[in-house]
Amino acid sequence: MLLCLVASTAQAETAIRKIDVYPSSIELLTTRDSQHYVVVATRNDDVTLDVTAQATVALAEEGKVKREGNLLLPVADGETMLKVEYAGHKVEVPVKVEKATEERPVSFHLDVMSVFMRAGCNTGSCHGAARGKDGFRLSLFGFDPAGDYFRVTREQATRRVNLADPESSLLLEKAIGSVPHTGGKLFEKDSDYYATLLRWLETGAQPDQGEVPRCNKIEIYPPKAVLEGEGAQQAFIVKAFYADGTTRDVTDLAVFQSNNDNSAPIDQNGLCTASKRGEAFVMARFDTHTVGSQVIVLPKDLQYEKPQVAGNYIDELVGAKLHKLRIVPSELCTDEEFLRRATVDITGLLPTEEEYNTFMADTSGDKRAKLVDRLLERKEFSEIWAMRWAELLMIKSTNNVSEKSAFLYNSWLTDQISNDVPLDQMVRELLSASGGTFSNPATNYYEIERDTLKTAENVAQVFMGLRTQCAQCHNHPFDRWTMDDYYGFAAFFAQIGRKNTEDYRERIVYDRRGGDVRHLVDNRVMPPKFLGGVEPNLENRDRREVLAEWLTAPENPYFATSVANRVWASFFGVGIVDPVDDVRVSNPASNPELYQKLGDKLIEYNYDFKKLVRDICASQAYQRTTVPNDSNKTDTKNFAYAQVRRISAEQLLDCISLATNHDEKFGGLPLGSRAVQIADGKTSSYFLTTFGRSQRETVCSCEASTSPTLSQALHMLNGSATQDKIARGKLVEGWVKEGLTEDQIIDKIFVRCLSRKPTSEEKEKLVAVMKEEENKQRGFEDVFWAVLNSREFMFNH
Numbered sequence: 001m002l003l004c005l006v007a008s009t010a011q012a013e014t015a016i017r018k019i020d021v022y023p024s025s026i027e028l029l030t031t032r033d034s035q036h037y038v039v040v041a042t043r044n045d046d047v048t049l050d051v052t053a054q055a056t057v058a059l060a061e062e063g064k065v066k067r068e069g070n071l072l073l074p075v076a077d078g079e080t081m082l083k084v085e086y087a088g089h090k091v092e093v094p095v096k097v098e099k100a101t102e103e104r105p106v107s108f109h110l111d112v113m114s115v116f117m118r119a120g121c122n123t124g125s126c127h128g129a130a131r132g133k134d135g136f137r138l139s140l141f142g143f144d145p146a147g148d149y150f151r152v153t154r155e156q157a158t159r160r161v162n163l164a165d166p167e168s169s170l171l172l173e174k175a176i177g178s179v180p181h182t183g184g185k186l187f188e189k190d191s192d193y194y195a196t197l198l199r200w201l202e203t204g205a206q207p208d209q210g211e212v213p214r215c216n217k218i219e220i221y222p223p224k225a226v227l228e229g230e231g232a233q234q235a236f237i238v239k240a241f242y243a244d245g246t247t248r249d250v251t252d253l254a255v256f257q258s259n260n261d262n263s264a265p266i267d268q269n270g271l272c273t274a275s276k277r278g279e280a281f282v283m284a285r286f287d288t289h290t291v292g293s294q295v296i297v298l299p300k301d302l303q304y305e306k307p308q309v310a311g312n313y314i315d316e317l318v319g320a321k322l323h324k325l326r327i328v329p330s331e332l333c334t335d336e337e338f339l340r341r342a343t344v345d346i347t348g349l350l351p352t353e354e355e356y357n358t359f360m361a362d363t364s365g366d367k368r369a370k371l372v373d374r375l376l377e378r379k380e381f382s383e384i385w386a387m388r389w390a391e392l393l394m395i396k397s398t399n400n401v402s403e404k405s406a407f408l409y410n411s412w413l414t415d416q417i418s419n420d421v422p423l424d425q426m427v428r429e430l431l432s433a434s435g436g437t438f439s440n441p442a443t444n445y446y447e448i449e450r451d452t453l454k455t456a457e458n459v460a461q462v463f464m465g466l467r468t469q470c471a472q473c474h475n476h477p478f479d480r481w482t483m484d485d486y487y488g489f490a491a492f493f494a495q496i497g498r499k500n501t502e503d504y505r506e507r508i509v510y511d512r513r514g515g516d517v518r519h520l521v522d523n524r525v526m527p528p529k530f531l532g533g534v535e536p537n538l539e540n541r542d543r544r545e546v547l548a549e550w551l552t553a554p555e556n557p558y559f560a561t562s563v564a565n566r567v568w569a570s571f572f573g574v575g576i577v578d579p580v581d582d583v584r585v586s587n588p589a590s591n592p593e594l595y596q597k598l599g600d601k602l603i604e605y606n607y608d609f610k611k612l613v614r615d616i617c618a619s620q621a622y623q624r625t626t627v628p629n630d631s632n633k634t635d636t637k638n639f640a641y642a643q644v645r646r647i648s649a650e651q652l653l654d655c656i657s658l659a660t661n662h663d664e665k666f667g668g669l670p671l672g673s674r675a676v677q678i679a680d681g682k683t684s685s686y687f688l689t690t691f692g693r694s695q696r697e698t699v700c701s702c703e704a705s706t707s708p709t710l711s712q713a714l715h716m717l718n719g720s721a722t723q724d725k726i727a728r729g730k731l732v733e734g735w736v737k738e739g740l741t742e743d744q745i746i747d748k749i750f751v752r753c754l755s756r757k758p759t760s761e762e763k764e765k766l767v768a769v770m771k772e773e774e775n776k777q778r779g780f781e782d783v784f785w786a787v788l789n790s791r792e793f794m795f796n797h
Contacts, residue, residue: 016087021093029098031102033074052070112152121183233274236251251270256268277297313601314594339356390413394698427551457472487526565599626644727781732745736776
């Protein structure tokens with residue numbers, strides 16, 4: 001009976017829940033058009049199967065198109081339906097044919113350059129290199145079509161392109177390997193690629209007449225796949241959408257690649273084959289666009305029981321992703337671990353003895369939520385985030401920014417956060433700031449960086465997580481951004497004016513209503529244009545104000561999600577998109593649904609990120625133990641267990657000072673000031689530099705490092721950060737004079753440093769050592785020193 005029940009359950013899991021046919025509509029235009037399709041079946045356990053070859057396929061009306069395998073070709077104008085059936089499920093796809101007997105001329109931009117891209121001719125390792133290769137240069141990934149046309153047709157006349165005898169053109173002979181070619185043989189003589197280039201040559205190798213329809217976007221199908229068992233396969237197809245409303249199957253022209261060949265390698269034709277367990281993002285590039293599809297690979301017949309999901313919306317989305325991967329999350333952390341973790345993350349400090357005792361004595365079911373609420377109301381929370389934003393904004397005194405300006409700028413930033421000014425409002429005030437650098441400190445943003453192009457790059461990277469730098473010299477190789485996008489966005493900052501005041505330390509920033517940015521290739525003046533958007537109406541308006549309104553608008557797909565991702569990463573040690581300031585198609589979110597949801601929540605909360613922090617800390621995902629289980633021990637980016645994170649430089653120094661009761665003195669600040677309160681990034685100390693404090697030279701999130709080094713270990717062992725502070729703080733001396741027992745003093749050291757009592761084994765060993773120590777104070781100071789040098793102290797866990 002039990003065996004029958006198990007068998008029926010397994011059958012139910014592997015039963016087909018639905019089928020999908022991609023694309024959902026098919027349009028064929030002219031005699032040379034065609035369209036591939038794929039049929040994907042989804043089982044009840046979410047595993048997907050490519051059943052294109054097994055599905056029953058028929059046309060509602062014959063004579064409009066013909067079918068060759070999974071390829072549709074036009075025959076006659078009209079409309080019909082592609083009827084697909086598999087495992088009792090039926091789907092119909094509309095098919096429309098126009099101009100079925102008309103020939104489409106070969107386009108240099110749409111066809112020839114597409115062949116160059118597919119064959120790899122215009123990549124950086126081939127003719128797309130800065131100086132080309134073997135005397136022939138193409139623009140990298142085709143950013144300069146006009147220049148490419150000239151170099152193909154006008155250089156080495158009658159050799160590279162031979163119109164009298166097209167088949168003897170070097171363009172063809174080298175590609176098929178009939179003459180020596182450094183790049184080797186690229187395609188066969190009977191291939192469509194050869195036929196395309198030959199047709200273009202036979203018709204005179206003409207340039208495109210008039211404006212060529214722009215490719216607005218491409219889509220990859222299926223959008224996701226879950227493959228079970230090594231060797232399982234899924235074919236992917238790509239469809240392009242053009243500005244004139246037409247579409248095109250570009251599967252044979254797209255360049256496919258996978259970000260994890262160990263799990264899901266994909267060949268040049270778009271066939272993905274499952275390998276080792278894991279997840280990958282398979283990508284397709286065509287024209288200036290790159291898109292991707294998530295592929296999860298599972299072992300065959302994996303024993304797995306879906307756990308119950310508890311918690312908030314974060315846990316639902318994290319749980320859904322873990323279920324796809326068949327990963328079981330770890331257990332929740334202890335109250336002691338949560339107290340220390342949350343206190344360090346939210347305030348940058350350790351819990352005090354009193355806070356420890358109060359929290360551990362609380363028996364209410366919502367004690368963790370109440371703790372988070374208390375921590376969020378403390379001024380240290382605002383100071384931590386003021387410091388993090390100061391790093392991104394590179395606040396420090398420079399040749400252009402006086403110490404007074406840097407102090408006022410940092411004070412303005414701290415006030416914004418401590419007064420709960422919505423982040424979108426703060427960013428609008430910052431980017432549109434005009435006036436004196438004393439009277440309106442936000443204007444220092446345009447004094448710290450004066451270069452127009454660099455300013456535009458920084459705005460994109462800090463506030464949208466987009467690294468546009470690559471597009472300054474060529475189209476971005478891994479994202480959608482073109483040189484036109486780059487210089488159009490930079491034009492928003494081309495009219496910033498600066499002038500002196502009576503005080504040599506202050507400058508005035510203003511809109512001078514004049515100034516342009518010119519394109520690097522053809523020197524044309526670039527009108528301001530939003531990234532991925534339109535050219536706005538700028539009549540009688542400061543360009544920066546218009547940009548700031550667009551950037552912080554709820555419709556902007558980058559701002560809210562990028563900021564939310566930064567908040568998330570500060571509590572988990574890794575972003576949903578990681579690095580947090582490298583958002584691109586080829587660096588996808590590990591959990592796209594969660595990434596978008598957090599952005600939506602930030603908008604819903606009117607950019608009060610304190611509410612988002614409360615959601616994060618309330619989630620079971622945040623409250624999990626750092627101990628992995630057998631199913632999740634190899635996972636590092638889906639939040640199945642908590643990551644052990646080294647405490648950042650400023651926070652670590654503040655924690656040491658608090659634990660030892662000895663304050664650090666920083667230049668220009670009164671005794672008792674914390675490291676996170678340092679306004680001027682130029683102010684530092686040996687400890688902060690050694691432990692990776694941000695130098696505030698760039699806006700990159702990598703500026704602040706938490707990577708452990710030998711220098712850090714030596715400084716903790718031998719430097720003034722531990723032993724000197726222990727002695728000068730005089731805590732041990734006071735405890736000994738009070739007559740506290742060995743047990744009590746050891747407990748106090750552990751609670752102050754680790755927010756927990758020592759285990760019986762730890763205490764037994766320490767008490768035994770102390771009994772042999774004649775100088776009790778020195779002995780306890782050694783215990784204190786040892787605990788401060790433990791990994792448990794230096795890391796948040």
